Amino acid sequence: MACAARARGRRALMLCLGICLSLLPAVNAAHAEAPGIAVIYPQISEPYRDVFRQIVDGVREAADGPVIARAIEEGDSLDWIGEQNITRVIALGRRGMAASQQLPPAVAVVVGAVLLPPGPSAGVSGVTLTPHPARLFDRLLRLSPSSRRVYVVYHPENNEALMALARDMADQRNIELIALAAADQREAMLHYREIVERRVRPGDAIWLPQDSVTVNESVVLPLLLEKAWAHQIVVFSSSPAHVRRGVLFALYPDNVAMGRRLAGLVHERAREDGNQARLSPLVDLRAAINVRAADHLRLGVHRQDLRDYDLVFPSR
Secondary structure, eight states: OHHHHHHHHHHHHHHHHHHHHHHHHHHHHHHHHSOOEEEEEEOOOTTHHHHHHHHHHHHHHHOSSOEEEEEEOTTOOOHHHHHTTOOEEEEEHHHHHHHGGGSOTTSEEEEEEEOOOOEEOTTOOEEEEEEOHHHHHHHHHHHOTTOOEEEEEEOHHHHHHHHHHHHHHHHHTTOEEEEEEOSSHHHHHHHHHHIIIIIOOTTOEEEEOSOTTTOOTTTHHHHHHHHHHHHTOEEEESOHHHHHHTOSEEEEEOHHHHHHHHHHHHHHHHHSTTOOOEEEEEOSEEEEEEHHHHHHTTOOOOGGGGGGOSEEESOO
């Protein structure tokens, strides 16, 4: 009886193994056919190449399938994407975004690491490099609760959409946002001189947006930092390099977190066929602070507060 039971057990085990083995080719085939994500980014030198690598790392962390990352030169063909049945593409940088225009409509595309105004955009979805104004204002009020008036000089063509969003975010936080449009660097300098010489009061803040027209690092920044130091003005921006030079704080991209967000967005883009294209401001951010400026402004930043910052200047 015991021998018969063992024989039945062996037959059952062999039957189970046979069923499992028969399923393996189908499982492997299904995995092989699972559409992955392609990430295309410019062929560029260090240290900028490392930024794209970090974004790709974030994509890999959040992707639900294989990720193929490839650096491209201008004019490179993307035929390999169709040949590998890839239906989701993350295009990084302006070169990646431009190259993605050759892809067929059936391929879901999102862009990242591009400095474009947030908001609805014809045919383009993704994440800009522009920090969300809400994050900037919240950080400002955390450091300087009395700063209820913020000046910003901006180029309308570059940042009108950003200013519209910023006005809403400022209103929600009881901040008076005074946004002054400038068509060129000369008009921007006139605005800055009027702000620092006639309009600004101690405790007011000046926001330096990502704007190549109105934020000239060789002319505008030295002027503002000199006046800010003399008149107890808070200056904040989106560049850690500005913080090194004396700006109170800056918010800048968390590249790995941006990659994770882009992986989620391209998945949503593929599922929601025909959804409205939209560029979102950056919410995955790191923070830098200048403690010397904070001490000068008497903001009472303590050692434990510095744990909320990824970069601290001057370095200690």
